[in-house]
């Protein structure tokens with residue numbers, strides 16, 4: 001009943017400890033296949049199309065379910081479904097995108113993973129971002145959470161105003177523990193109205209947490225009945241001060257958008273980039289290779305995405321009006 005889609009099993013789930021180890025172990029398809037199959041089916045194969053556990057191998061990496069008779073690969077029914085890139089390129093991109101303090105462009109993925117087409121590398125990276133974004137958005141911050149809203153990429157960053165620069169209001173929430181930042185979440189805001197902030201809080205912060213903010217008047221109504229609220233005493237500091245933990249993270253975020261992406265991230269893709277940054281930040285203190293494995297798990301868990309979703313062209317279905 002157990003089906004290994006690869007002929008050679010992966011050597012346990014010990015992650016590579018460095019880029020060199022990754023290249024040595026996972027530059028051909030068989031070990032990549034085995035690793036992904038173990039991540040996807042740790043207790044043995046289950047058909048993603050019908051849920052039954054019996055299948056037969058047709059060839060390496062391709063099985064036929066003995067119940068529904070359909071062909072299944074390790075990427076069937078995931079965000080990797082239908083990919084044109086080799087699995088080794090996916091693993092390379094997952095490694096590069098999750099290295100602490102780094103982040104990677106499609107051009108670099110294309111070069112380092114030896115992908116022929118820039119377009120394929122671009123699509124791969126966007127699918128990876130979708131998966132990381134889903135993981136980030138599945139968990140909320142809790143406890144004491146510093147919140148601020150910032151304009152991303154102000155012209156003071158020294159880069160001409162194109163792409164996102166100077167255009168987008170973004171809410172930043174940082175979980176604080178003993179004065180140190182923990183996890184971070186970002187949310188694009190249409191404006192700084194209480195209702196916009198409140199929507200961000202609902203999505204990203206557990207009810208009953210304590211929001212720490214500046215004196216902006218939108219915060220008390222945004223928090224009311226949802227979270228606690230404490231105001232940073234900026235009068236004592238002689239003006240507006242940033243809640244603890246926020247400023248260094250925003251600086252890192254801006255540097256990454258400018259350095260790696262030349263500040264040219266389109267608005268319709270920005271939330272994914274913010275979530276990619278949050279994923280990397282949340283895993284910054286993990287042992288080597290753990291963030292990489294978490295990214296692969298995210299790829300195995302995320303559902304397929306249409307071309308329109310990848311391009312950010314999907315219009316959200318109309319919401320039912322509140323009664």
Ligand SMILES: [Zn+2]
Pocket residue numbers: 047048049050051052065066067068069070
């Ligand atoms: Zn089946």
